């Protein structure tokens with residue numbers, strides 16, 4: 001049985017734990033900066049669960065082999081690095097790293113420790129519907145482009161408007177629309193169409209320079225993929241992938257409910273639907289398969305394939321930020 005521990009005590013960690021418990025994983029430890037919040041968080045689950053407020057002590061614990069990490073974005077790199085060096089497998093929330101410098105350092109550690117597994121928790125990529133979209137794209141006689149979208153008003157935007165700076169709207173914490181919701185679309189674009197030959201990001205920046213929403217244009221040799229994402233508005237537009245006379249339609253690569261196909265007359269038929277309630281279950285099942293056979297060459301290769309995609313996503317996100325003159329303090333930290 002996989003024993004795991006968590007960093008971060010917000011709702012996403014709870015959702016991950018519930019998915020992990022569904023596949024039989026045992027939560028044995030919780031880290032929080034405050035003892036009271038660690039205890040309050042741990043009390044929601046059936047124990048015994050140890051609580052920690054010191055990261056070194058937490059990572060030195062022999063009670064678990066896997067750490068799930070859902071802290072603010074800019075902390076992902078250092079905490080992942082520390083966890084790997086302590087001999088733990090790491091599942092880190094998206095975006096795994098703030099920039100390619102950090103990502104290279106993680107890869108270096110992984111090369112020195114081939115026994116360790118490291119996963120970016122790009123939950124949508126693991127959903128069956130994500131792969132079904134990929135298959136449906138392959139069936140198109142031609143691809144003429146795509147418009148992928150995910151815009152949702154953030155529960156933290158009211159606080160930002162009131163003069164505060166929540167982590168997700170902060171440069172210091174490597175936040176912003178691209179890092180938070182855009183990453184889902186970047187994943188989809190690379191997984192479905194490959195790495196673009198050029199990329200340009202046009203953000204709407206907020207008062208502190210962070211991107212609240214924006215549009216990215218990815219140029220491929222024969223078509224364009226437009227990404228539209230944001231955290232300051234709600235959008236109800238669908239995402240579309242254009243064939244010749246057929247169009248694939250889905251809500252969003254990040255919210256995979258249903259894949260539909262419209263024919264040249266505009267008749268729409270449903271191709272596939274998502275059935276699971278917990279959107280993190282598919283990724284946990286995938287991680288479970290690999291972590292249960294850590295020495296298997298097939299498992300290792302699968303992790304390497306996902307890692308190669310995560311590296312490309314990290315590279316393209318950085319390229320997009322550079323095109324928009326959007327830099328983070330984290331970009332200067334390890335140069």
Ligand SMILES: NC(=O)c1ccc[n+]([C@@H]2O[C@H](COP(=O)([O-])OP(=O)(O)OC[C@H]3O[C@@H](n4cnc5c(N)ncnc54)[C@H](OP(=O)(O)O)[C@@H]3O)[C@@H](O)[C@H]2O)c1
Nearest residue numbers: 008009010012032033037070071072073093094095123167
């Ligand atoms: N896959 C998904 O569907 C999904 C959905 C939402 C979020 N996420 C990802 O999950 C991660 C966390 O997002 P979130 O919205 O939960 O972030 P958050 O609320 O800003 O922070 C998450 C946790 O980190 C700790 N924390 C907060 N501020 C901190 C600080 N200044 N220094 C150190 N630790 C701090 C807190 O835990 P303690 O107070 O207990 O230390 C908090 O519970 C992000 O990377 C995000 O992209 C993924």
